Amino acid sequence: MNDDLLRTVRAHLARTGGRPTPDDVVTALRASGVVLGTLALEEMVREVRAELLGAGPLQHLLDDPDVTDVLVNSPHDVWVDRGRGLERTDLDLGTPGAVRELAVRLAAAGGQRLDDASPTVDARLADGTRLHALLAPLCATGAVISLRTVRARAFTLDDLVTRWMIPPTWEPVLRALVDERASFLVTGATGTGKTTLLATLLSLVDPAERIVTIEEAHELTPHHPHVVALAARHANVEGSGTVTLSDLVRNALRMRPDRIVLGECRGPEVRDVLTALNTGHSGGCATLHANTAADVPARLEALGALAGMTRESLAAQALSALDAVVHLRREVAADGTRRRFVGEIAVVRRGAGDRFVVRPALTWNGVGAPQEHDEWSGLAHRLGFAA
Known part of the structure; x- marks a missing residue:
C-alpha cells in the first residue's frame, strides 16, 4: 500500500x-x-x-474462518492455528520497527497504551479479537503479537451432538440443567470450547426470561430474544475509568435478571457471583479455567483468596450455590487436529475439614459409551430424572 x-x-x-x-x-x-x-x-x-x-497485513489471516490464532514472533516468523496445530506462514512483515508500529496501533484500537513506559498490553479489538503484545526489551526478538479470534455463532445442542462434542444420551441432561434452573460452571482448559457450550446452553433458556451476561469483552452470543450484555472496561491512558467484573455483577443484581451469567470467572468477582447465586438468583452460570473437574475447588480457592475469602467461607458458598460442573476436554490426534468434547458432568460435595470437592456423576472419553458414577443418582434427582 x-x-x-x-x-x-x-x-x-x-x-x-x-x-x-x-x-x-x-x-x-x-x-x-x-x-x-x-x-x-x-x-x-x-x-x-x-x-x-483492522490488523493490517495480518487481517487476511484473521478473516480466514478456520484460523483461531495468529502469532507474530518476529517480522519473518508468523504462525497460525487452523485447528491442526501451529503452521508457519510465508508472510513477511518487513522490519522489527514495522511490527512494533503494528502492535502499538492494535493496542490503540483496543483503547490501550503500548510504549516503552507500558511495554505490555492485553486488549480487545472492535470485532472481539483478543490482543496480547509485548515490546522489546521484554522480548529479545522485538515486538511479539498474539491474536485470538472470536467467532460469533451460537450452536444448537443438536449441532454439538452431531459434531460429537456431546454424547447423544447427555443432551437431555444438559437441557435439564437449564430447564430446572440449576446453577453450574462450565470448565476446561484454554481453547476447549467453554464459551461455545455456554452460549448453546443459554439459547435454551425460556424466551420470557431476562439474561444478563458479564464479560471482559463480548463473546457470548446466545440465540435468545432478551440478553443484556455487559462488558468490563479497562482504565484509559490517564489511569481512570475502570469498571471491573465485580462492579458489573453488583449492577446486574439491580437489573431484574432471571439469569446472571459470568463469561469467565478469573478474579475476585468469584465472591460476587457466588453471593448472587446464594441470594435467590438460581440458574446462573459461569466459565472457569481448570485442567480437570477435580481441580475446580483449588481454582476457586485461589480466586476467592483474591477477594479476601477464607477457605471455609468459599466452601460454604460453593456448596450452597453450585449444582453441577460441566467439564470440557481437548485431545490432539496424531495428525495434529484437535477434538473438543464434554468429558464430565460432576457435582459439588463437602470434603474433609473446611474443603469441598467435585465428584464425577457422568464421564465420557470421547469415543466409547458414557459412564455413570455414584453421584449420578443425586444429580438425576435434582434434574428430575429417575436414576
Whole structure:
C-alpha cells in the first residue's frame, strides 16, 4: 500500500469523525484523486480498512474462518492455528520497527497504551479479537503479537451432538440443567470450547426470561430474544475509568435478571457471583479455567483468596450455590487436529475439614459409551430424572 495514499485517506477520515464505514473509505479514496475500477476499488477499500481499522497485513489471516490464532514472533516468523496445530506462514512483515508500529496501533484500537513506559498490553479489538503484545526489551526478538479470534455463532445442542462434542444420551441432561434452573460452571482448559457450550446452553433458556451476561469483552452470543450484555472496561491512558467484573455483577443484581451469567470467572468477582447465586438468583452460570473437574475447588480457592475469602467461607458458598460442573476436554490426534468434547458432568460435595470437592456423576472419553458414577443418582434427582 502506498504510504502517501494511506496518509491522505487517514487525514480525510479523521476530519469526518466517528468510526469510518466502507462508504467513508470509498469517499476518502475518491477525494484523494485515485482513479480505480470497481474491483480494484473494492480491493483498495479492504486494504485501507485493514490498515486503518483492522490488523493490517495480518487481517487476511484473521478473516480466514478456520484460523483461531495468529502469532507474530518476529517480522519473518508468523504462525497460525487452523485447528491442526501451529503452521508457519510465508508472510513477511518487513522490519522489527514495522511490527512494533503494528502492535502499538492494535493496542490503540483496543483503547490501550503500548510504549516503552507500558511495554505490555492485553486488549480487545472492535470485532472481539483478543490482543496480547509485548515490546522489546521484554522480548529479545522485538515486538511479539498474539491474536485470538472470536467467532460469533451460537450452536444448537443438536449441532454439538452431531459434531460429537456431546454424547447423544447427555443432551437431555444438559437441557435439564437449564430447564430446572440449576446453577453450574462450565470448565476446561484454554481453547476447549467453554464459551461455545455456554452460549448453546443459554439459547435454551425460556424466551420470557431476562439474561444478563458479564464479560471482559463480548463473546457470548446466545440465540435468545432478551440478553443484556455487559462488558468490563479497562482504565484509559490517564489511569481512570475502570469498571471491573465485580462492579458489573453488583449492577446486574439491580437489573431484574432471571439469569446472571459470568463469561469467565478469573478474579475476585468469584465472591460476587457466588453471593448472587446464594441470594435467590438460581440458574446462573459461569466459565472457569481448570485442567480437570477435580481441580475446580483449588481454582476457586485461589480466586476467592483474591477477594479476601477464607477457605471455609468459599466452601460454604460453593456448596450452597453450585449444582453441577460441566467439564470440557481437548485431545490432539496424531495428525495434529484437535477434538473438543464434554468429558464430565460432576457435582459439588463437602470434603474433609473446611474443603469441598467435585465428584464425577457422568464421564465420557470421547469415543466409547458414557459412564455413570455414584453421584449420578443425586444429580438425576435434582434434574428430575429417575436414576
